[in-house]
Structures are given as C-alpha cells and as structure tokens.
Amino acid sequence: MNVWLIAATVLLLSLLPCGLVCYGRNSSPIDRLISFELASAIDTLVFLLLAQGFGRDVYFDLALALALLSLAGGLVFSHFMERWV
Amino acid sequence: MSVRDIVVALLLFGAVAVELACALALFVVKDSFDRLHFLGPAATLGPLLVVTALVVENSLSTNGVKAILTGGLLLLTGPIVTHATARAARVRQFGHWEPLPFEEVDRD
Amino acid sequence: MAERDRNTEGESGRDGPKARLWLTWWIAFFISYMLLVGAWVAEELIAAAIVAAVSATVAEVVRVQDVRRFRPRLRWVLRAYRLPPSILSDCGVVFRALWRHLVKHEEINGAFRAFRLPVGGTGERAAARRALLNAAISITPNTYVVGIDEKNEVVLVHQLVPGERSLAREEIMGKL
Numbered sequence: 001m002n003v004w005l006i007a008a009t010v011l012l013l014s015l016l017p018c019g020l021v022c023y024g025r026n027s028s029p030i031d032r033l034i035s036f037e038l039a040s041a042i043d044t045l046v047f048l049l050l051a052q053g054f055g056r057d058v059y060f061d062l063a064l065a066l067a068l069l070s071l072a073g074g075l076v077f078s079h080f081m082e083r084w085v
Numbered sequence: 086m087s088v089r090d091i092v093v094a095l096l097l098f099g100a101v102a103v104e105l106a107c108a109l110a111l112f113v114v115k116d117s118f119d120r121l122h123f124l125g126p127a128a129t130l131g132p133l134l135v136v137t138a139l140v141v142e143n144s145l146s147t148n149g150v151k152a153i154l155t156g157g158l159l160l161l162t163g164p165i166v167t168h169a170t171a172r173a174a175r176v177r178q179f180g181h182w183e184p185l186p187f188e189e190v191d192r193d
Numbered sequence: 194m195a196e197r198d199r200n201t202e203g204e205s206g207r208d209g210p211k212a213r214l215w216l217t218w219w220i221a222f223f224i225s226y227m228l229l230v231g232a233w234v235a236e237e238l239i240a241a242a243i244v245a246a247v248s249a250t251v252a253e254v255v256r257v258q259d260v261r262r263f264r265p266r267l268r269w270v271l272r273a274y275r276l277p278p279s280i281l282s283d284c285g286v287v288f289r290a291l292w293r294h295l296v297k298h299e300e301i302n303g304a305f306r307a308f309r310l311p312v313g314g315t316g317e318r319a320a321a322r323r324a325l326l327n328a329a330i331s332i333t334p335n336t337y338v339v340g341i342d343e344k345n346e347v348v349l350v351h352q353l354v355p356g357e358r359s360l361a362r363e364e365i366m367g368k369l
Binding site: 003010011013014017018021048051052060070071074081082083 | 165
C-alpha cells in the first residue's frame with residue numbers, strides 16, 4: 001500500500017454521492033448527467049493514481065482515453081437531452 | 086520520508102479533498118444550475134494537484150507527459166461540457182435558452 | 194477578449210497553404226505520438242511518421258468539410274495567462290459558498306445574468322472569438338456561459354455567487 005493507492009481508494013468514495021444523485025428518485029435527467037460528468041472526471045484521476053500506485057504505465061493510457069471519451073460522452077448526452085430525450 | 090514524499094502527499098491530500106467536496110456539493114446542493122458549478126473545481130483544481138504530484142514523482146518522463154496531457158484534457162474539456170449541459174438544462178426548463186427580460190443587467 | 198472591431202468577413206479561401214497546414218498537422222501528430230510512446234527507436238519513428246501522415250490527412254479532410262471555421266488570433270490565446278488566478282479565486286468562492294451552506298445553512302442562490310457584448314459577426318474570426326470567450330468564462334468555477342446570442346449580441350451566464358447586478362459585465366470580463 002502506498003500513498004497513491006490510498007488516495008485512489010479515498011477518491012473512489014467520492015463516487016458515492018454521484019451514485020446517490022444518479023439513482024435518486026427525485027433526480028432529474030440533467031442532475032443524473034451532471035453526476036455522470038463528475039464521476040467521469042473522478043474516474044480519470046483514479047486511473048492516474050492507480051497507474052502510479054501499481055507502477056503500470058498502461059493505466060496512464062487508460063486515463064488519457066477516458067479523459068477524451070468523457071468529453072464525447074458528455075457532449076452526446078447533452079445534445080440528446082437538449083433536443084430529443 | 087523525504088521532502089518530495091511530503092510534497093506529493095500534501096498535493097494528493099488537496100486533490101482528494103477538492104474532489105470529495107465537489108461530490109458532496111452535488112449531493113447537498115439542490116438546484117441543477119448551482120450543481121453544475123462544482124464540475125469546475127473537479128475538472129481544474131483537482132487534476133492540477135494530481136498532475137503536479139505525478140510530475141513531482143516522475144518528472145518529465147513518459148508517464149509525467151501523459152499525466153500532463155490527461156490533466157490538460159480535463160482542464161480544456163471541462164468548460165465545454167459544463168456549457169453544453171447548462172444549455173441543455175435551460176432548454177429543457179424553458180423550451181429555449183435565450184435570456185428572460187428580468188435577467189438582463191442592462192435593462193433598467 | 195471582447196474585441197471592439199467586428200469581423201464580418203466570410204470564408205477566407207485558404208486553398209494555397211494546404212500543404213503547409215498538412216505539414217503542421219503532421220509535425221504535431223508526430224511529436225504527440227513520440228511523447229506518448231517515449232521510445233526514440235527507428236521502429237517507433239517510422240510508425241510515428243506513418244500514423245502522423247494518416248492523422249494529418251484525416252484532420253485536413255475534416256477541416257475542409259467543416260462549415261463553421263475557427264481562426265483565433267494568437268493574442269487572444271496568449272491572454273490565457275490571466276486565467277489561473279481567476280480559476281483559483283473562483284474555487285475559493287464556490288467552496289466558501291458550499292461551506293456556508295453546510296455549516297451556517299445559508300441558501301445558495303445562483304442567478305442568471307445576461308449582458309451585452311460585441312460578439313456578433315459571421316466569419317471564422319468571430320466564431321473563434323465567441324468560442325474562446327465561452328471557454329474562458331466557463332473555465333472559472335463561479336461563472337459559466339449558458340448561451341451566446343450572436344444576432345442580438347447578448348451573453349447569458351449563470352453565477353453561483355452573483356455579484357452586484359449592474360457590475361456583472363465588468364466583474365466577469367475584468368478577469369479576462
């Protein structure tokens with residue numbers, strides 16, 4: 001266990017409020033989208049921390065890919081929310 | 086524990102605190118438009134602290150460069166996603182995003 | 194970043210320097226590939242050259258297809274140095290608001306503000322100005338842009354901790 005893995009584990013706790021908002025009965029679709037976008041940013045950081053903590057260089061590429069795909073996903077969902085959903 | 090380890094630990098502590106605060110805000114703040122503001126620190130300050138910690142640890146090795154690229158992507162894409170979501174939320178609420186008369190600051 | 198001059202020029206017709214643009218893309222992709230791979234060996238250099246060539250070609254094809262062009266002025270991009278202090282101070286503002294909400298049970302009353310700004314124009318410079326303005330305002334946590342009406346030249350923003358209503362434009366644009 002090192003400081004990077006500890007940070008990643010604690011950071012994973014911040015996904016709990018995101019999940020509660022996402023699955024909350026009173027949450028609107030926009031609230032769920034916001035929690036999804038926050039969770040994406042947190043997950044990207046978790047990947048970076050896990051990459052350093054485990055010493056696996058390939059996880060850095062995962063974080064980079066997730067950062068790019070989070071943008072695409074967020075924009076696609078926003079676009080659909082605005083017009084069709 | 087070296088000075089570098091202490092610096093890294095402090096940076097990571099700050100990053101985790103920022104992200105936890107943003108996630109907590111998502112839960113306690115009720116209005117969607119107010120909630121959106123907390124994507125800002127999560128996509129700017131949090132990644133900045135994590136990337137700084139990684140660069141302190143790895144310097145400008147391949148991993149350090151990848152971390153900088155990832156942090157830079159989060160920093161640049163955060164405002165785009167925030168704007169797109171805000172616009173979608175506004176259109177869903179009012180049918181259009183255009184300002185209402187009482188929102189214009191130039192109006193007396 | 195709010196320029197007084199209104200750029201209403203149309204498409205600029207840049208068929209001449211296509212090769213230069215393609216080469217610029219190639220260099221950027223080549224460097225990006227080598228930075229990500231980190232191994233300066235012959236095989237990776239050859240792979241980088243091939244991948245960069247394919248990517249540059251795709252980028253040029255996309256650029257030519259794009260209906261709305263984007264051509265910022267360099268001085269607009271260089272003004273980004275003003276953003277980090279604004280981002281940090283705005284992080285303080287939003288976290289202070291969160292703290293007051295949690296501890297003192299003070300309500301968070303975000304507000305929409307719409308103000309006039311010379312953001313009209315149909316050319317690629319005008320489009321670039323609006324995009325960069327949007328990004329520069331939205332990157333600061335206390336404020337984000339909801340929409341920019343280029344026809345009526347109005348910007349609609351939302352602020353978590355709104356300041357004095359009549360000073361909204363100066364407060365937001367002053368950071369840029």
